[in-house]
Amino acid sequence: MEFPKMFVQNMAVLVTFAYVANLIYKYAIFRAPGTVKYIGSVLLLIAGGWFSMFFGFKLSEDVIFDMRMVPLLIAIFVYTRPSIVFAVGLGIGLTRFSFGWSDAAVAGFVNLAILGMVGALLNVWLRRLNWDFLRGAALVIVVMNVLNSLNIAILGVIPTGYYLSHIVPYTLPTALLLCGLFALILRDFQKEQQRTLALAEANRLLKEQTEELGKNEIVLEDRAKQLQLASQYKSEFLANMSHELRTPLNSIINLAQFISESAEDTPIEETTRYGQLIYHSGEDLLKIINDILDLSKVEAGKLEIVNEDISLQEVPSWVGSYFELTAERKQLDFNIRLESSLPDTIRSDPQRLQQILRNLLANAFKFTDRGSVELRIYKAEEPQLKGEWIVFAVRDTGIGIAAEKHFTIFEAFQQADSTIGKKYGGTGLGLSISSDLSRLLGGFIRMESVEGKGSTFSLFLPLS
CATH class of the missing domain: 1.10.1760.20 (Arp2/3 complex 21 kDa subunit ARPC3)
Incomplete structure (x- = not known):
């Protein structure tokens, strides 16, 4: 078949x-x-x-x-x-x-x-x-x-x-x-x-x-650069800190020694003036030590926040007398403005709020040689955020900050320019501590700055 x-x-x-x-x-x-x-x-x-x-x-x-x-x-x-x-x-x-x-x-x-x-x-x-x-x-x-x-x-x-x-x-x-x-x-x-x-x-x-390894290699290179920069910033910080600590400490030691050796021959007015210099040097030294201790507490998570009712009408008295003499000495206009729509009180930590405002105002006065410094307190509603916010805006007409430095100045041990610490003094920890404290208070700090035209640092705290 x-x-x-x-x-x-x-x-x-x-x-x-x-x-x-x-x-x-x-x-x-x-x-x-x-x-x-x-x-x-x-x-x-x-x-x-x-x-x-x-x-x-x-x-x-x-x-x-x-x-x-x-x-x-x-x-x-x-x-x-x-x-x-x-x-x-x-x-x-x-x-x-x-x-x-x-x-x-x-x-x-x-x-x-x-x-x-x-x-x-x-x-x-x-x-x-x-x-x-x-x-x-x-x-x-x-x-x-x-x-x-x-x-x-x-x-x-x-x-x-x-x-x-x-x-x-x-x-x-x-x-x-x-x-x-x-x-x-x-x-x-x-x-x-x-x-x-x-x-x-x-x-x-x-x-x-292979692509992931390439990306990881880039990330590792970036982290290596960041570690190198962090090491460089810490070295600069330690060098600057050595100067910042040694200056008031030497003043205290030298003046105290001078008083002890020539107290009988020194007029009472001059002795009083030396005592005031020792007192101010001690305050400067204590502020530096407090900054370092606060930074350590924040990084270790040991800083406690105590919430209380704060009257916004009392805020000007916290900082007004503290900086009026500075404004007068540098011949700067200093204004504090409270908007009429503000509530009577907010709930936050008064000590940490005062610390943040003093840090921001101290920076504003330090880096402003002419013009004005202003603290404005107002209520705002952020479209990207829920609820209402109380804003403490510190505006100055100082040296400003370059755009490429906007994301680094809030890091510990970093300043917008390493020469700033030499020219103006300071540890460079104020903004880092203020930023950390603002987060602990449930808020944040926003910065607007143009080099040569001044800066505005705004502290946002939730109203409720």
């Missing part, structure tokens, strides 16, 4: 089509969106069934023998949705009518529809059994081929006795063998595809890791 030879030839045609279909899927469909890719793969399987019929063996004008069931077997092995398996069987069955309408075409359609339903059930069953590929493939191939032979015997136009005695003994074993070989080819193809996907995934992960 010509059936075995015909089936081998038909299988060769299917293998060729499968190779071409793989190329089409790989280069035309694989990069498409998920839905298009899914539908494209289904249409390729249906086209494979039609291709098998087109090159099939015509026993008569209407009867065609071929391996159209192989694409359906592939669908059972590949897809996880049984409805897709049935759709493939139904689609292959419908393509049978493209070769003409006849009883044989109707029988072929019904046969593929039944095989599609059974294939969908096998698809569900195999996934529940969780068998390995070879056992599942053997079961599917035997069941589908036996059912195909029975369907043709019952539904086909060939007499049943003749079909079972003269055709099935050749077609069934050959179909089982060829389907088994095709299953092995499919298994090898799947493994190769899995290796390709695994290699692609490994390459993707390697690329991501």
Whole structure:
């Protein structure tokens, strides 16, 4: 009989089509969106069934023998949705009518529809059994081929006795063998595809890791630069601090020694003046020590905040007398303005609020040689923030701060310019401590400054 030879030839045609279909899927469909890719793969399987019929063996004008069931077997092995398996069987069955309408075409359609339903059930069953590929493939191939032979015997136009005695003994074993070989080819193809996907995934992960290493290297370089800058700032701070501590301490020691050695010969007025100098030097020394201790407490999380009701009308008395003499000595205008819409009281820590305002005003007077210094207290609503805020804005007409230094002056041990500490004095800790204290009070400090035109430092505290 010509059936075995015909089936081998038909299988060769299917293998060729499968190779071409793989190329089409790989280069035309694989990069498409998920839905298009899914539908494209289904249409390729249906086209494979039609291709098998087109090159099939015509026993008569209407009867065609071929391996159209192989694409359906592939669908059972590949897809996880049984409805897709049935759709493939139904689609292959419908393509049978493209070769003409006849009883044989109707029988072929019904046969593929039944095989599609059974294939969908096998698809569900195999996934529940969780068998390995070879056992599942053997079961599917035997069941589908036996059912195909029975369907043709019952539904086909060939007499049943003749079909079972003269055709099935050749077609069934050959179909089982060829389907088994095709299953092995499919298994090898799947493994190769899995290796390709695994290699692609490994390459993707390697690329991501390389990019991540590059980013980490940049971050490490930035951190190394930051550590180097921090070390440089600390060195400058220690050098400046040595001068700041030594100056008042030497004054205290020298004046105290002078008084003790020549107290009897020194007029009382001069002794009093020396005592005042010792007192002011001691205050300066205590302020430096307090700044260092406050910074240490904030960094260690040991600074306690005590919330009390604060009358905003009393705030001018905290700082007014303290800086009026400074303003008079430097011939600067000093104004304190309270808006009429302010509430009577706010709840915060009066000691820390006073410390922040004195730090901001001290900086304003230190870096302003002409013009004015102003403290304005008002209520504001920030669009980016919830609720209402009380703002303490300290504005000066001093030297200002360069734009590139705006993000560094709030860091500990840093000043806008290392020469500032030499020219104006100070530890450079005031803004860092004030910024930390403002956060502990539930607020923040905002800065606006233009080099050569002055600065405005605004303390925002929540009203509730």
